[in-house]
Amino acid sequence: MSYLQTVGGHRYVFETLKVLMAKATPARSGDYLAGVAAGDDEERVAAQMALADVPLPVFLSEHVVPYETDEVTRLIIDDHDAKAFSVVSHLTVGGFRDWLLSDAATETSLAALAPGLTPEMVAAVSKICRVQDLVLISQKCRVVTKFRNTIGLKGRLSTRLQPNHPTDDPTGIAASIVDGLMYGNGDAVIGINPATDSIAAVTTLIEMLHEVITRYNIPTQSCVLTHVTTSIEAINRRAPLDLVFQSIAGTQAANSSFGINLALLKEGYDAAQSLQRGTVGNNAMYFETGQGSALSANAHHDVDQQTLEARAYAVARKFRPLLVNTVVGFIGPEYLYDGKQIIRAGLEDHFCGKLLGVPMGCDICYTNHAEADQNDMDTLLTLLGVSGITFIMGIPGSDDIMLNYQTTSFHDALYARKVLGLKPAPEFEAWLHQAGIFEDGADLKLADTLPKPFQRALAHLH
Amino acid sequence: MSDAPKTIVVTNPWSKLRQYTPARIALGRSGTSLPTTPHLEFQLAHARARNAVHHEINVEALEAALQKRGHATLVLHSAAGNRPVYLQRPDKGRKLDDASREALVAAPKPAVPYDVVFVIGDGLSSFAIEENAAAFLDVMVPALGASHWNIAPLVLVKEARVAVGDEVGELLGAKMVVVLIGERPGLSSPDSMGIYMTLNPRAGLTDESRNCISNVRREGLSYEGAAHKLLYLMTEARRRGLSGVQLKDEAEALPSTLTTSGENFLLGNE
Numbered sequence: 001m002s003y004l005q006t007v008g009g010h011r012y013v014f015e016t017l018k019v020l021m022a023k024a025t026p027a028r029s030g031d032y033l034a035g036v037a038a039g040d041d042e043e044r045v046a047a048q049m050a051l052a053d054v055p056l057p058v059f060l061s062e063h064v065v066p067y068e069t070d071e072v073t074r075l076i077i078d079d080h081d082a083k084a085f086s087v088v089s090h091l092t093v094g095g096f097r098d099w100l101l102s103d104a105a106t107e108t109s110l111a112a113l114a115p116g117l118t119p120e121m122v123a124a125v126s127k128i129c130r131v132q133d134l135v136l137i138s139q140k141c142r143v144v145t146k147f148r149n150t151i152g153l154k155g156r157l158s159t160r161l162q163p164n165h166p167t168d169d170p171t172g173i174a175a176s177i178v179d180g181l182m183y184g185n186g187d188a189v190i191g192i193n194p195a196t197d198s199i200a201a202v203t204t205l206i207e208m209l210h211e212v213i214t215r216y217n218i219p220t221q222s223c224v225l226t227h228v229t230t231s232i233e234a235i236n237r238r239a240p241l242d243l244v245f246q247s248i249a250g251t252q253a254a255n256s257s258f259g260i261n262l263a264l265l266k267e268g269y270d271a272a273q274s275l276q277r278g279t280v281g282n283n284a285m286y287f288e289t290g291q292g293s294a295l296s297a298n299a300h301h302d303v304d305q306q307t308l309e310a311r312a313y314a315v316a317r318k319f320r321p322l323l324v325n326t327v328v329g330f331i332g333p334e335y336l337y338d339g340k341q342i343i344r345a346g347l348e349d350h351f352c353g354k355l356l357g358v359p360m361g362c363d364i365c366y367t368n369h370a371e372a373d374q375n376d377m378d379t380l381l382t383l384l385g386v387s388g389i390t391f392i393m394g395i396p397g398s399d400d401i402m403l404n405y406q407t408t409s410f411h412d413a414l415y416a417r418k419v420l421g422l423k424p425a426p427e428f429e430a431w432l433h434q435a436g437i438f439e440d441g442a443d444l445k446l447a448d449t450l451p452k453p454f455q456r457a458l459a460h461l462h
Numbered sequence: 463m464s465d466a467p468k469t470i471v472v473t474n475p476w477s478k479l480r481q482y483t484p485a486r487i488a489l490g491r492s493g494t495s496l497p498t499t500p501h502l503e504f505q506l507a508h509a510r511a512r513n514a515v516h517h518e519i520n521v522e523a524l525e526a527a528l529q530k531r532g533h534a535t536l537v538l539h540s541a542a543g544n545r546p547v548y549l550q551r552p553d554k555g556r557k558l559d560d561a562s563r564e565a566l567v568a569a570p571k572p573a574v575p576y577d578v579v580f581v582i583g584d585g586l587s588s589f590a591i592e593e594n595a596a597a598f599l600d601v602m603v604p605a606l607g608a609s610h611w612n613i614a615p616l617v618l619v620k621e622a623r624v625a626v627g628d629e630v631g632e633l634l635g636a637k638m639v640v641v642l643i644g645e646r647p648g649l650s651s652p653d654s655m656g657i658y659m660t661l662n663p664r665a666g667l668t669d670e671s672r673n674c675i676s677n678v679r680r681e682g683l684s685y686e687g688a689a690h691k692l693l694y695l696m697t698e699a700r701r702r703g704l705s706g707v708q709l710k711d712e713a714e715a716l717p718s719t720l721t722t723s724g725e726n727f728l729l730g731n732e
Contacts, residue, residue, distance in 0.1 A: 029550045172483035174728040179475055179487035183494075211729050279583070332646075333549045368511035368647045369549055369586050397486025397496075397504060404648030406508070406513055414494035446494060450475045457728050461478055 001062060005050035012046040017054070018064040021120070024127045027345055030292045030305045030335035037304075048128050052094030058086075059120045065301045065311075070252045071262055085116030093124045098136045100125065100355075107142045114357030116441050117252070119310035122355045126306070126348045131383065134347040141354035145322045146281020147221045147242065149187055149427035151390060152169035152359050156433045157422035158391035159413045160325070160361070161186030164402035168195045171335035176396050178210060178454060182437055183410035184446070185394035187428035188323055188361065189243060189286060191223040195402055202226045203239045210240035216435075216453060221278075221322070221439045223286050228260060235271045235317040243286040243322060244272040247368075248312030250289075253299030262315070269319045280427070283322035283359075289313070290327040291345050292335030301429050303411035305335060306345065310352040317358050323391060324358045326350070328380075329366040330405055332359055339376030342366060346380050350387055361391035365407040372396070374406075378415075381408055385416040392416070470643070471497045484650060498660040507649045514644070514652040516545060519588035520616055529594045533603075534615035536569065538562035542621040555623035557665075562619075566633040572612065576636040578696065581616035583622025587644030594679055595642050598655070601685040605693050613630070624658050624672070631663030639663040639700065640692065645676065654679045657688060659695050661705035671706040673699075 003014040014020035022036035031037035036042035060080065067073045082089075087109070088096055099105060126134065144152045151158050163176030173192060180186050188211070192205055202224050223243040224231075229243045246265060247258050255261055262445035272284035289312040294300040300308060309326070310325050316324045326349035329342040336342045346362050353360030366372035381392065398409040401418035416422060423429050432438040436452075439445040450458065466618075477488040489500040496504075500670060525535045541557040542548035548555050558566070584596050606613065619632050624641050629637035641658040648654070657675040662668060671696050678688045699705040 033551065033553075163485075165485070169482070169728045170528050172485070174726050175476075175479035175487055178479060178728070179474075179485075182474065182476065183491075206724065206730070215729060272502040314528050337550060368508070368649070368652075369515045373508060396486075397489050397500060399486050399507075399649045400506070401484050401648070401650055404646060404651070406649060409490070409496070411491065411494060411496045418494060444494065446472075446491070448472060448475075454476070457730065458476060458478070460730070461727055 003050045003054070004048040007042065007046045007049065010046075012043060012050070014047060014050060017062045018301070018303050020047055020051055020054070021064065021124060021127065021307050022302070024124075025052040025125065025304045025306055028305070028335070028341045028345065029333060029337040030295055033334055034295050034300060034302065034305070036302055045135050050371075051124055052092060052097070052128055054093050054124070056091055056093065056096060056121055057089055059124070059271065064120055064303045064307060065251055069145050071364065072250060072252055072255070072311055072315060075262060075318060076311065079318070080118060081115035081389055083116070084113055087116070089451055090373060092368070093121075096121070096125050096129065097128055097133065101133060102166035104325045105140055106135065109139055110141050110355065111357070112236070114355065117355055119314045119352065119356060120307060122352045123307040123310040126200070126351050127277045127350070131344065131347060134351040135383060135387045138351040138354045141388070143354060143357055143359045143390065145283040145359045147278040147283055147322050147356070148280060149219045149425040150280060151188060151322065151425055153426070154388075155422060156333060156425055157385060157389065157417055158188035158322070158361075158425050159394040159411070160186040160188045161190045162193070162392055162393050162395045162397070162400065162407070163190065164193050164400055166195060166402050168201055170203065170204070173208070174212070179396050180394055180410050181218070182446070182450070182454070183394070184424060184432050184437060185410045185413055186218070186220055187425040188391035189223050191225055191286065192243075193225045193403060197226055197230060199230055199233050202230055203234050206234060206239045206241050217431070221432050225286070225288070227265060231339070232268055235275065240277070242269045242277055243273070243284055245286045245288070247288045247293070248283070248315045249293045250300060250308035250310050250315070251294050254294035254297045254308070255315070257299055259295035262318070265315070265319055283320050285319045285321040287316045287321050288325045288327055289316070289349070290331050291349070292331045294394075295335065296331065298409070306348055309349055310356070313353045313356045317356055321359060323361055324353060325354070325361045325363055325391075326367065327363040329370060329372060330363065332367050333370040336370070339373070342370070342372055343376060343380045343383065347383060347387065350384055350389055354388075362389055363407050364394050365393070365405055367405045377406070377408065377412075381412060381416055382419070385420045385422065401419045410413045414444065464519055471622055487729060511647040511652045514589040514647040517588050517617050519620060521585040521620060523580070523596065525618065526594065528599070528616055529598070531596065533599070536565070536597040536615050537618045538565065540621040540623070540626050541618055545621070548621040552623055555621055556625035558626060559672065563629075563633065566630065569634065571635055574612060576614035576634060577700070578640060579617060579631050579634050579636040579642070580636040581617045581619060581622075581627040581628060581630050581639055583619045583624070583641060583643040585622060585624070585644035585656070586646045587653060589653040590644035590679065591642065593653045594655040594685070597683045597690060598642065598678060602689045602692060605689050609697065611648070621658045624656075625667065628660060628663040629665045631660070632665055637662065638696065639703060640696070644662070650677065651677070651682065652683060658690065659699065659705060661699045661703070662698045673705055673709055
């Protein structure tokens with residue numbers, strides 16, 4: 001089916017829904033690289049006008065990636081909740097934007113609607129939203145998940161403590177963990193990207209994190225970000241594993257390039273559930289995504305990268321994750337060129353994830369060959385903080401010495417908590433006070449001295 | 463009487479942990495924010511890394527240095543005309559421009575094909591190449607001398623991605639290509655060089671056909687260490703007729719450079 005729009009005497013024809021969506025997408029380098037972007041700004045707005053007129057049910061019948069050959073499309077369509085959808089099924093994309101901005105869209109009504117929305121619907125509406133719309137609408141959404149603490153409550157901002165080390169040295173990792181905990185970070189997860197993927201190395205790290213969390217009674221969970229098959233193997237070997245990690249994408253072919261499919265994710269999910277290691281809940285999956293991953297695997301079906309990113313969240317929500325993280329600026333300038341594109345993409349991803357009911361966090365980050373810097377990250381952090389982002393990364397001094405990129409620091413997390421009045425997950429917050437890391441009182445204040453158990457641990461070091 | 467003035471910048475009582483990691487830990491705090499000194503140190507590190515990406519490689523100086531050592535050289539350009547195009551269009555950095563392709567086609571070929579061509583590309587850090595390329599070849603080329611390698615003239619490519627070496631190797635009819643290229647600069651490592659080896663190079667190959675040696679620089683993997691590893695990879699690739707993932711496992715079984723620092727202080731006996 002083709003879509004028409006006449007603007008200023010010029011008649012634009014968009015041959016398919018996926019062409020229309022790609023051309024309606026705010027400009028970014030990855031869509032130019034893929035050759036699917038609008039030719040100029042006027043064509044882009046014409047596409048946005050045409051997209052605004054598309055009735056939402058069209059997204060259930062015209063698929064951007066074929067149903068027959070793609071299991072992610074089948075998941076989206078087969079799991080669609082028509083009853084939940086009925087509240088907005090009479091609307092166009094433009095009408096849906098108005099509805100989302102209106103008082104009809106509340107925390108309760110949005111939660112009820114989520115199973116009735118498809119990734120393509122939320123991607124489409126995001127394309128005709130300005131930054132303030134993305135912020136306002138996602139701030140209304142609430143997605144709460146639980147393992148050893150409660151993530152995503154109103155007025156809370158959690159952090160992943162990311163103590164990476166270039167050679168996985170346990171003492172070097174422990175040093176970064178202490179740094180993070182003393183700055184009140186680590187309630188979303190203590191999560192290591194291992195330098196080596198071998199089962200022996202991964203198991204060593206899993207055991208170490210388990211012992212640290214147990215020894216210091218920290219109400220949080222651990223994760224070693226390795227391939228799902230390695231986590232399953234670690235579980236088979238009785239490693240004390242909390243969260244099963246996997247990078248996921250929005251097409252079957254892209255997932256296949258990651259060495260996964262939905263059946264394998266189900267296996268990982270079942271293995272994690274079998275352990276029952278959560279104390280207040282059992283959301284036990286941690287997923288990472290990022291715009292451009294399908295294109296980089298040449299698995300994008302000529303669909304724009306933002307729509308494909310939203311489809312990854314449909315994969316995520318199937319497995320009731322504790323955390324989903326869009327690693328927004330990691331992939332490089334050929335997909336998101338500069339601070340402006342990274343900021344917009346981070347807000348879109350959070351918006352789409354939250355509307356679909358996913359506990360969305362963001363690795364607010366950039367590489368040194370992107371046209372971005374700390375000021376851009378401060379802007380995105382502040383905007384996401386206002387939007388109600390579930391969690392961000394925390395790393396010593398913003399510098400990941402293993403993955404060679406910059407993300408938010410422990411200090412950055414405290415900045416966001418301070419200026420926006422946000423607190424860590426309640427169980428973790430109580431621990432921070434009890435351990436003497438945060439001083440009691442209404443304002444966020446760090447104690448000047450090390451808590452006793454950590455003093456003892458450091459006592460014999462020179 | 464008055465209390466002694468409290469210092470504004472709070473130092474962290476765990477600063478002795480800095481000996482265990484190059485990570486930026488125990489930076490102290492002003493309120494809960496980053497104090498001025500580490501803030502500006504970060505800005506400088508980022509500025510250096512940005513310069514490494516955007517600094518145009520001094521090809522004339524590099525060529526002169528290589529010729530002084532007795533190497534024949536050839537300077538080419540990828541299809542990415544400038545740095546912004548290079549950064550946004552990796553596909554163009556993987557191909558030669560028309561003039562370069564014609565120059566290679568016209569270049570005289572030896573009666574017996576070259577065993578290997580070394581391609582030097584700026585990649586994402588020209589600092590890495592200016593710092594390390596000639597110095598590495600000073601160690602590597604003599605190491606090859608003993609085992610009869612017929613080496614092609616050195617090929618320098620501007621705005622290069624790794625895969626451009628495949629086209630160079632194919633057009634020269636070389637049996638192997640070794641690409642020396644500037645790696646994506648980290649905040650603490652703006653001058654890191656990568657080395658990629660491919661047997662039977664031809665345009666269109668992907669990463670699975672290559673073997674990689676990473677982090678070659680003065681503070682990282684030494685030239686001797688890298689040359690030792692590369693010689694092993696080249697010799698084995700030539701002997702067994704394969705490169706890439708099929709060769710990878712055994713190469714990784716080489717003596718590891720990993721260090722461990724003994725018992726983890728967080729989990730010691732109380």
